[in-house]
Amino acid sequence: MVRKRRVVVAGASLANVRTARALRDRGFDGEVVLVGAERCLPYDRPPLSKQLLAGKVDPGDIQLLSREEAEALDLDLRLGCRASSLDPARRVLELDTGEPLRYDGLVIATGSAPRMPAGWDALAGVHVLRTADDALALRSALVGSPRVAVVGGGFVGCEVASTARGLGCDVTLIEPLVAPMARVLGDEIALDIAGMALDAGVRLCCGAAVERLEGSERVERVHLTDGSVVHADAVVVGIGARPVTDWLSGSGVRVTDGVVCDEHCATSAPDVYAAGDVARWRNPLFGRDMRIEHWTNASEQGAFVARTLLEGRQHGGYAPVPFAWSDQHxxxxxxxxxxxxxxxxxxxxxxxxxxxxxxxxxxxxxxxxxxxxxxxxxxxxxxxxxxxxxxxxxxxxxxxxxxxxx
Structure with missing residues (x-):
C-alpha cells in the first residue's frame, strides 16, 4: 500500500462518495476530505429528472451519504465551498474561502455544469437541471400544467419531457436533429423510439434549432430557425454539459474537454487523479479516449481511483464497458x-x-x-x-x- 496521510477529493457527488467509501473499505486510515460546492450532503442525480421532479421523493430521500455515515467513515466534509486553484508543486488545493488544503493524493471530481446560451437566462421561466435546487424550482414551475418547451433531445431533455407530460403539462420537445437521441442512437432507431414520446402526447419539433427566446419579463415564445414559434410558460434547456475545469487554469494539469488522464486515471500532475464527468481517460478496452457523464462510470471510476491511490499502478488500466440507462414514458x-x-x-x-x-x-x-x-x-x-x-x-x-x- 502506498502510504498517504491525507487524500482530498474535489467535489461531492457520486464519484467522490464512491472514492471515499472505497478508500475506507481498502483500509486507508488517513484523512479523507470531501470538498463540495453545494451546502447539502451528496445526493444521487438520476432521480432529479424523474422521481424528484415528479414529486414522488424529496431531497432527503436521494442522499448518497448521511451525517451519521460520514462520521462513521471519518470523513472531513467541506460543503458549500469550491476548489478555486491548484498548485501541484506545493501539493495544495485552494478553496474559494481562501483556505489552502495540503494533500498527499488528490482526486478531481468536480463534475460538469449545464450549458446555457448567452442571454437565455435573462428571462424568468428558463430552467436547467443539474442540482436538487434546479429540480425543485422546475417542479414548482410545472404546477398547474403549464406549456413546457424542452430544448435538447438528449437523455435529460427526454426524461424531463416524460416527467412533465406525466404531470399533465403540454410539452414540446425541440431537437435540431431528425429525432431525439439521434446523436447517440442514429436516425433509424431514434425515429423508432420517438414514436413512444408521440404516443404519450409529447409534441416533437425536430430538424430546427432555437433562434431566440422572447418575452417581456418571463419567457413566452421560442422562435426556431425554420420560422416556427413554440409558445411556452416554461423552458427547460438540456443541450449538454461542460466539464468544470476552469479552476485548473495555470495549474499545469492538462485539460482538453475534461481533465486528461492516462489509462490509470492519472493526470499530468503527480498523485493527482480524476473521476466522473470531468475525467477524460484512455480506455484500453476500446483503445480510445472517453469522457462519460453517466452514473455507472462515476461509481466504477471512483472505486478504481481509490485503489490506484493506495496500491499504485500495479494492476491494469480502467477498462469499463460504458453503460447508461434512461426511463421515459x-x-x-x-x-x-x-x-x-x-x-x-x-x-x-x-x-x-x-x-x-x-x-x-x-x-x-x-x-x-x-x-x-x-x-x-x-x-x-x-x-x-x-x-x-x-x-x-x-x-x-x-x-x-x-x-x-x-
Missing part, C-alpha cells in the same frame, strides 16, 4: 458500449411495435454497442460478454461470435 432504455450513428444497426430480438427489443451496433463486423428497450435480461448478457471479450465478430448466419476487438 414507462419504457426503460439501456445502452452499453460506444454506439455511433454511422454504425450498421439491426434489431436482433423483439420488435419496436412491442416496445421490447434489442438492437446491436456494428463497426467493421465488430460489435460497438447494444441498445436494449425493456429487455434488461438481454442487456446483462451483452454487458458480460462485452467486458470479457471486448466485441464480437458476425458469423455468416448473422449470429454474433466471440472475437476480441483488435
Amino acid at each position: 414507462g419504457v426503460k432504455l439501456q445502452i452499453a458500449g460506444v454506439p455511433d450513428p454511422s454504425d450498421r444497426v439491426r434489431i436482433v430480438e423483439g420488435s419496436v411495435a412491442e416496445r421490447r427489443f434489442v438492437a446491436v451496433y456494428q463497426r467493421e463486423e465488430r460489435l460497438s454497442g447494444v441498445l436494449a428497450v425493456n429487455s434488461p435480461r438481454a442487456m446483462i448478457t451483452y454487458r458480460r460478454r462485452f467486458a470479457q471479450e471486448g466485441g464480437f465478430a458476425e458469423q455468416a448466419d448473422g449470429r454474433l461470435a466471440a472475437s476480441p476487438v483488435a
